[in-house]
Amino acid sequence: MSEALPDDWRARLLLMIRGISPLDGSMFGGGPGLSPAQQIGVYAEQHVLRHRAALRANLPGLTAFWGPATDELLDAYVRAHPSTSWTLERLGLEMGAWLSARGATEEERGLAAVDLAVLAVFHAPPPRPLDAATLGVAHLGRSPTARRLRLERDAHRWRAQALSGETPAPMEPCDARVVVYRHEGRVRHLELPAAADALLAALDAEQGRTVAEAVDHALQGGADPDELGAAIGPWFRLFVERGLIEAR
Amino acid sequence: MSRFAVPDLGVGVGFRVPHYGVVINERPRMDWFEVIAENFMLDGGPPLDNLSRLQAAYPVVPHGVSMSLGDAVDEDHERRLLALLARLNPPWFSDHACWTGHAGVNTHDLLPLPHTEAVLRHVVDRIKRAQDRSGRLFAVENVSSYLSYRASTMPEAEFLAELCERADCALLLDVNNVFVSSVNHGFAPEEYLRALPLDRVVQLHLAGHSVREGFRLDTHDYPVCDEVWALYSAVIRETGPVSTLIEWDDLIPSFERLQAEADAARRVRDEAKAP
Numbered sequence: 001m002s003e004a005l006p007d008d009w010r011a012r013l014l015l016m017i018r019g020i021s022p023l024d025g026s027m028f029g030g031g032p033g034l035s036p037a038q039q040i041g042v043y044a045e046q047h048v049l050r051h052r053a054a055l056r057a058n059l060p061g062l063t064a065f066w067g068p069a070t071d072e073l074l075d076a077y078v079r080a081h082p083s084t085s086w087t088l089e090r091l092g093l094e095m096g097a098w099l100s101a102r103g104a105t106e107e108e109r110g111l112a113a114v115d116l117a118v119l120a121v122f123h124a125p126p127p128r129p130l131d132a133a134t135l136g137v138a139h140l141g142r143s144p145t146a147r148r149l150r151l152e153r154d155a156h157r158w159r160a161q162a163l164s165g166e167t168p169a170p171m172e173p174c175d176a177r178v179v180v181y182r183h184e185g186r187v188r189h190l191e192l193p194a195a196a197d198a199l200l201a202a203l204d205a206e207q208g209r210t211v212a213e214a215v216d217h218a219l220q221g222g223a224d225p226d227e228l229g230a231a232i233g234p235w236f237r238l239f240v241e242r243g244l245i246e247a248r
Numbered sequence: 249m250s251r252f253a254v255p256d257l258g259v260g261v262g263f264r265v266p267h268y269g270v271v272i273n274e275r276p277r278m279d280w281f282e283v284i285a286e287n288f289m290l291d292g293g294p295p296l297d298n299l300s301r302l303q304a305a306y307p308v309v310p311h312g313v314s315m316s317l318g319d320a321v322d323e324d325h326e327r328r329l330l331a332l333l334a335r336l337n338p339p340w341f342s343d344h345a346c347w348t349g350h351a352g353v354n355t356h357d358l359l360p361l362p363h364t365e366a367v368l369r370h371v372v373d374r375i376k377r378a379q380d381r382s383g384r385l386f387a388v389e390n391v392s393s394y395l396s397y398r399a400s401t402m403p404e405a406e407f408l409a410e411l412c413e414r415a416d417c418a419l420l421l422d423v424n425n426v427f428v429s430s431v432n433h434g435f436a437p438e439e440y441l442r443a444l445p446l447d448r449v450v451q452l453h454l455a456g457h458s459v460r461e462g463f464r465l466d467t468h469d470y471p472v473c474d475e476v477w478a479l480y481s482a483v484i485r486e487t488g489p490v491s492t493l494i495e496w497d498d499l500i501p502s503f504e505r506l507q508a509e510a511d512a513a514r515r516v517r518d519e520a521k522a523p
Contacts, residue, residue: 002364005397010319010350018355027398031394031395032431033463034463039396040395042465084354085324085354086286086316086325086348086354122293122294125292
């Protein structure tokens with residue numbers, strides 16, 4: 001005998017599956033091997049496992065740092081920030097905010113920032129090609145395949161060591177300007193001198209900037225004129241070679 | 249025979265990360281590949297490069313996991329899916345008779361639907377919209393399920409038959425899912441199959457599953473079991489040769505092992521065709 005479906009049946013199921021409300025079998029029929037509450041419990045268990053696996057894949061540096069505490073922390077994160085997208089790739093996007101809200105360490109925040117930058121540039125659209133002949137006068141912008149980070153611990157080095165199977169040295173305090181970028185199908189990172197980072201930051205403007213405008217902007221922002229003047233050419237060559245900038 | 253003018257692609261496998269290198273670089277023997285649509289609904293990057301190279305070498309059909317037909321349309325998902333379909337130009341595309349989330353929260357699971365008239369009408373509308381906007385044939389897939397709703401007013405097979413008829417869509421019949429659900433809910437899989445419009449089947453799924461305490465779990469991490477091979481044989485005798493896909497998504501073996509599983513499916517198809 002069928003029973004009326006409550007208007008909020010989806011919402012009720014979601015709360016049980018997410019572990020927010022207790023497993024209540026009243027809407028379910030049960031089966032040969034499972035009680036009604038056990039039936040919804042299967043989905044609740046799979047929910048935990050699926051979200052842990054996705055976050056481990058998306059945040060390999062942070063979860064390597066957390067070690068045995070990982071599952072408990074990921075479960076707490078998912079309770080606070082359930083997936084709001086059709087893709088699990090976006091599940092970890094609130095990790096930085098969540099870590100800050102709970103007073104996480106600089107190591108944790110740095111690793112999350114690097115992990116999320118790697119994920120973002122991996123799936124970013126390709127940069128619009130640059131024409132070398134017009135480089136001097138064209139409007140240039142930072143490529144979507146490049147993300148700038150400023151790190152207070154050398155999380156980028158720790159992460160690279162940990163993911164390559166090495167035992168990483170403890171993270172050291174630093175003031176690193178790091179660009180995470182995709183080039184020729186691989187994601188890498190690069191530490192930039194402060195003036196080079198200022199130059200790249202100057203290209204973040206929506207309409208882009210010419211080289212001359214970018215230099216002016218970097219100088220107005222406090223970049224060291226001597227450092228900037230000595231290396232503009234090599235830096236722009238590097239930006240072009242690594243696909244850090246694009247035509248606008 | 250299918251009522252739809254779609255090709256029989258033979259026996260294929262899912263395009264999965266551990267095999268990207270061997271498939272793209274060596275072009276091993278395989279009739280066709282299925283791709284998880286959402287893995288390629290991206291702005292750019294290596295996955296799309298790999299998809300282009302796959303498409304240049306094999307027939308490719310996208311299979312979605314996030315349309316959430318039992319809930320509202322996600323317009324970002326729809327826009328990206330339509331872009332992928334335009335890129336691939338497949339003979340059909342597919343997703344599941346399920347819901348995955350509600351009110352902005354997604355579980356990323358294939359949650360079963362209550363089999364009621366109201367839910368049926370909703371899913372029919374969703375499928376009609378998908379077919380209208382894409383201009384392509386949509387195939388709806390039966391899910392493995394672990395729960396049943398007291399509110400259901402019709403058996404799942406009847407729900408699916410009515411869904412296909414009213415939406416005028418195709419059926420992606422997952423034979424493993426039929427078996428898993430038959431054990432979990434205590435119905436006869438042969439009766440379930442008899443209730444389906446087999447002339448609407450454009451694709452079959454085969455997979456392995458796990459035996460858990462009190463139920464079967466659709467894990468796609470084992471070879472196809474004997475009971476599922478027997479059901480597949482029974483289905484293929486009714487439908488004739490239909491594009492068949494081996495799903496193996498966890499504990500993924502070598503590509504050679506997948507080829508062997510696909511060969512086993514080909515043997516069943518050949519036996520079914522024999523006079």
